[in-house]
Amino acid sequence: MTEGFTLWFTGLSGAGKTTIAEIVRPELERRGRKVEWLDGDEVREHLSKGLGFSKEDRDANIDRIGWVASKLTRHGAAVIVSAISPYIDARDQARAMVEEHGTFVEVFVDASVEECARRDVKGLYEKAFRGEIKEFTGVSDPYEAPANPEISIESEHEEPQESAVRIVELLEVRGLIPAAVAA
Secondary structure, eight states, rough: OOOOEEEEOSSTTTHHHHHHHHHHHHHHHHOOOEEEEEEHHHHHHTSSSTSSSSSSHHHHHHHHHHHHHHHHHHHEEEEEEEEOOOOOOHHHHHHHHHHHTEEEEEEEOOOHHHHHHHSSOOOOOHHHHHHHSOOBBTTTTTTOSSSSSSSETTSSSOOHHHHHHHHHHHHHHHHSSSOOOOO
C-alpha cells in the first residue's frame, strides 16, 4: 500500500490556502494519488456544526480534522487540509495523530492582515475591524504562526501556481509522490 500523507495548509483567512490547494490537488491526482480534501469551511458545516469560535471550540474543530486526516492517512490517502488552525498546540496535536500513520507536511501560507482584508470578498475583515465579529483570527484573536513548517509560502510575493509547484516539488523530494513524467 502507498504511504498516506497529510498536507496541512494553515494561515489567515484569505491568505490563499484554498486557492493553492485547488492547484495542488489535480497534480497529486495526475501522479496517481487518491486525494481527500478537508476544507475548513466544509468541515465546520458538516463535522463541526454547532462549534463557535472560542479557543476551545477552535481546538475541538482542529482535533476533529486531525482525527479524520489521520484515519485517511492510515489508509494511504493524500489528504489536503485547508484550515486556519490558528493555535500551535492544536496543530501539533493534529500532527501527532497523523504521524502515527504517515507523513504530516505543514504548509504555512503567510500573508499580512492588510493583504487578506484586501482579498476578502465576503467583507469579514471589514466587520471584524468594526468590532461586529468577535474572535476573528488575526484581528481580535491571535494567529500563532508555525515556527518550523515544512514549507512557507509568502502569498503576497508569489503567484499561487508558483507556490503549488514548490509544494509539489517538496512532496517529490520527500518521496510522497512520483516525479512528473515528461510528456
